[in-house]
Amino acid sequence: MGSLGILQWNTERTDYYTDQVAEHCASSGIQVVRLSPLSCNFSTLTATGWRYDLSAGQWTKDVFPVPDFIYDRCFYPPGSKEKKRVTEASEQLKKLSVFLGSGLPNKWAVYRWLRKDSRIASFLPPTQLLEEDVLNAYVNAFGTVVIKPVFGSGGEGFHVIRRRDNTISLYNKSKELLLAEDSGATLYKFLKSSLPASRYIIQPFLKLQLNGRPFDLRVVMQKESPEHWYEAGKGYRVGRKNSYVSNLRAGGRISSSLNHHSGEYKQAEQIAEKISPLIPFVLEKYHQPLFELGIDYGLDSQGKLWIIEVNSKPGYETIMKTTDNTRKKLIFSRPARLIRQLENSE
The missing domain is CATH 3.30.470.20 (ATP-grasp fold, B domain)
Structure with a gap:
């Protein structure tokens, strides 16, 4: 069988799920490595990272050929300065390896x-891109709304906007950031000036x-x-x-x-x-x-x-x-099963 690369942002760290996937794949004859998009040398078609040793049950730092298959578990830090380089490297990697899955856009x-x-x-839930007229319409219709960055995960950038009587409050997870007169224009201006430069979606607040x-x-x-x-x-x-x-x-x-x-x-x-x-x-x-x-x-x-x-x-x-535990074994074995399917369909 071929090789599987588990794509990570920080290759110095591993976790229980990654280790178990590596063990199940290696037991099926698939060589498993961990690498970052930026650790690839596209001139030599090699990468620097960690190779899984089944007999020792541990990872060893190594240089290895670019893997046949990629399992993308790369979570990029928000606002990362490396994002452009990482994106370009990932696109190059897709020309050389078969990705088991490709991340959803936004x-x-x-x-x-x-x-x-x-x-x-x-x-x-009703959802639209955040614009000033949309913000006003949603606050008027629902009273309390949430905004989320189009790109992002883990609750980063999540805000709640609540209108009470003649004031509008803005909350970040649980902390109040702004208390203003009931003016959508004032709130939208504040959002544009204080939130990271990113597109947001807006939805009614669901209790x-x-x-x-x-x-x-x-x-x-x-x-x-x-x-x-x-x-x-x-x-x-x-x-x-x-x-x-x-x-x-x-x-x-x-x-x-x-x-x-x-x-x-x-x-x-x-x-x-x-x-x-x-x-x-x-x-x-x-x-x-x-x-x-x-x-x-x-x-x-x-x-x-x-x-x-x-x-x-x-x-x-x-x-x-x-x-x-029985179901966990199925979870850990599915990357190897999918690789078999993909190899047999070639």
């Missing part, structure tokens, strides 16, 4: 693609809370072959008290289930089980290839299920804590 593109499918559209804590349901889907996707696992993430986000970087905790109002949440899980398998196939109509997706769902105070976000490089910490 939140706005994903929303527009999913919106085209009638089976999914009703679970998407997705459990006992005053934000929460969501993370479902991870994995591809085993070009025609077959499977639910790798799922788990709830519950945020800190009085916070607006539930992701783990912001202090969220993981739970396999929610005992409060269990019937309501069980019904929401059943709906999510029907929607989740549709999402990969819809997205692959417009963007190929994909290998894994993290789908975040929320349940509002009216019992309505919403798709909050879809990520093409999901973290596995949530499902590692909520999944049994």
Whole structure:
């Protein structure tokens, strides 16, 4: 069999999921390495990184040929000065290696693609690109709205805008940043001058809370072959008290289930089980290839299920804590299974 490169921003660090994928691939005869886009020498078609030694169960620093296949787990730091170089290097790498999956472009593109499918559209909150007239219309219509950067993950750049009486407040996760007279023009000017230069989307604020804590349901889907996707696992993430986000970087905790109002949440899980398998196939109509997706769902105070976000490089910490060992083995083995499928189809 060929070789698999796990693409990372920081190759000095590894984690449980990466180690287990490497062990399962190596056990199948696939040579596994870790590399960064910037560690590739395209003149010699080699890269510097870490090679997995199955017999020792550890990584060894080495120089090796550019791998046949790439598993892209590269999370770029926000605002990275290296972003242009990394993007160019990744594009060059795509000419030499087969990527198991290609990262989704941005939140706005994903929303527009999913919106085209009638089976999914009703679970998407109203969403538009942030402009001054749109900001005013959304605040007038919904009272409280959220804005998110089109590019980004982990809750970075997430803000809540709330109108009360004659004032408008702006919050970053849980901290109030601005209190102004009820003027959309003043708020939009403040946003443009103080937020990073990036496009944002705007949505109504969905009250997705459990006992005053934000929460969501993370479902991870994995591809085993070009025609077959499977639910790798799922788990709830519950945020800190009085916070607006539930992701783990912001202090969220993981739970396999929610005992409060269990019937309501069980019904929401059943709906999510029907929607989740549709999402990969819809997205692959417009963007190929994909290998894994993290789908975040929320349940509002009216019992309505919403798709909050879809990520093409999901973290596995949530499902590692909520999944049994038998299912974990399937999760770790899927990159090797997909490589076999791709090699056999050549």
